[in-house]
Amino acid sequence: MSLNPISAFTDVPLPEEALTRFFAEWQLEPQRELVALDSALGRCLFEDVRAPGDLPAFVRSTVDGYAVRAVDVAGASRAAPIVLRVIGEVPMGQEPQVAVLPGTAVKIHTGAMLPPGADGVIMVEWTSLRDDHHVIVTQRVASGGNSIARGEDVVAGQLLLTKGRRLRPDDIGGLAAIGLAQVPVARRPLVALISSGDELVPAYREPGPAEVRDINGALLAALVQEAGCIPWHLGISRDDPVQFRQLVHTALASADAVIVSGGSSVGTRDLTRAILEELPDSRIVVHGVAVRPGKPTLLAYVGKHPFFGLPGNPVSAFATFRLFVRPALGRFLGSMEEQRFTVRARLKRPIPPSDGREDYVQVRVFEDIGEIVAEPVLGKSNLIFTVVRANGVVRMPATVKGIPEGQMVDVWPY
């Protein structure tokens, strides 16, 4: 019997390759649910949304003034004003009861429907009243001027929002515009969390000597929530196969996905792998990734359900969640890859070479004498407050052997 664990993973892909292998076996589809429009912010659209009709549905004035025939005021100027007879007013929200005939004008407000015959609106600022029935116009207007055409925003059948779109406030406004009171979105998956380790106590308890509080439970729950899913923290498992197995079974009975943190490093204490291998329908796709932090990451399935073994160190758990779990949760939501933009910054301190792994370096980006700089936040991967002090991350590919001070780098902002 050897006291020593197996000391190295046998097949350690780079992060991109690890994800590719994992997604090659993905089998779940987003599930549809309807939510009220006022609950749809941040949710992912389940299906494309098309315009049920033209918007606007009628020609609308964009100013307060007078609806006219453009041809009637073609020569109007301050020097050569033109007088039109005012034959009525368009009430807001109602169809005009009068038509604009040659030589006449109808008073109109912003947003009102243009009366028949009118093809433009003179802003009130360019008019004055000669008497109660006549207006003096001192500027011309082009045909279609100061108005919005029917369908100028969107036309019937037009694709408005694409399946997988994470709904922003302006999208909510757009859905109100087309009257979509119930919005088809992807159901939010329930994500079970288990923190593993004999040294852990719940965050609300005072740790004894040699004990530490469970950081990952709260951290991962917040990350799951931020990803648009529902966290379900089952608590802490001691390094005890019986208790751990029980929690994993509870998780699998109800959750759409399971995240275990801790207990996945290759070693005597590798409970996660052991419990997974007991389960008849489990498949470990990746165990060990060439990434720093996060080498002991485990990506697996139990049946169709994804099962993640993340490192116990909070900083590693944070980084590997972003790298592996978040994209996977995006599959539940059918979410499109969001277009994110990096911030270009000058590196304020060198990044040392990595050991053949892809390196994710926490940085603090700030403006320094008019220039955007990125300062690596140093610290070992157990130190949660190194992440708190950072506001972005620099990815150093495995092929790059360190980055010198002063070089420009692309930072992914948090």
Place this chain on the structure above:
Amino acid sequence: MSLNPISAFTDVPLPEEALTRFFAEWQLEPQRELVALDSALGRCLFEDVRAPGDLPAFVRSTVDGYAVRAVDVAGASRAAPIVLRVIGEVPMGQEPQVAVLPGTAVKIHTGAMLPPGADGVIMVEWTSLRDDHHVIVTQRVASGGNSIARGEDVVAGQLLLTKGRRLRPDDIGGLAAIGLAQVPVARRPLVALISSGDELVPAYREPGPAEVRDINGALLAALVQEAGCIPWHLGISRDDPVQFRQLVHTALASADAVIVSGGSSVGTRDLTRAILEELPDSRIVVHGVAVRPGKPTLLAYVGKHPFFGLPGNPVSAFATFRLFVRPALGRFLGSMEEQRFTVRARLKRPIPPSDGREDYVQVRVFEDIGEIVAEPVLGKSNLIFTVVRANGVVRMPATVKGIPEGQMVDVWPY
């Protein structure tokens, strides 16, 4: 009697000056409430958080291996291995029961407490067992190596998170680390919304001819929610002083802030200003801002409560919310100005000169043949889907007379 309204605002400050004037009269302070840690994501800290003790609270191993005295293995190498007697193992989460004496080692796991006498850890990869009681060490370790010192993450009393911080997932992890089970955050203000206009019908109703759906109710509710506050949509007021007054009174009786959209342009239909002027404790600070879109914006107080009159056009309402309302709601939350970074992009189409107003131009930023470009999204300010199609905004100061195609611009991403 004149049918014509007053056609211009008398004092039209630029946006920054408008906000300065408005904030000069701000009187409200954030209010404290305690929330459970798992509900604190996205909330704003009410007060600074300091470390109640050192983190970690004890010296911890960062690897699996053997706790040793660094001096004992100072000469160890593959060529000259050193043999130590293994006198025990540190159980996870428990105080070591043995001390490391000269010539001895204690087996230890990642995260466990270093035993007395040890000042470094040899990674298991650099060891092999000679027999059940002796380990062969083939690498040296510096004093303090492969371990984290007490207080290496944070020391007792250290400022961890600053008042006003909007809590991120990693902050939640940090608060778990210090055991802050209940988090002091700023109470979220209740923000009443009133949409005004005879032409409006609720989003869930089919509009009649010349009617349109209330976009701003849903849009502003989502923006309020995104800003971390609680929206309360009171519905639509027709252009009727009696109904409008009733809704404003209802809003003021319970809400922390009131937003009216529509009804604030200077004109015969300027109900908002008229109702405000009836109220004995109202002060209109700004009415009319030199900004496009958003000129008719009204910034006021009723008592201590902010009261915003936003334009009825959804795009103007969106832009002025971001410019004026969001910073004001931030005051309720005591939120620090978030450091946001712009995206530098090449302008793909010229931006025409404005008319002495500060111009906010919606753009779509995308990568085009390896370059980040920004394409202005054209469209009149009534067209909500122009915002949906954009993903950022370019600010053109009032002093800048248009921006030519091909120029680099800074884009504020949505």
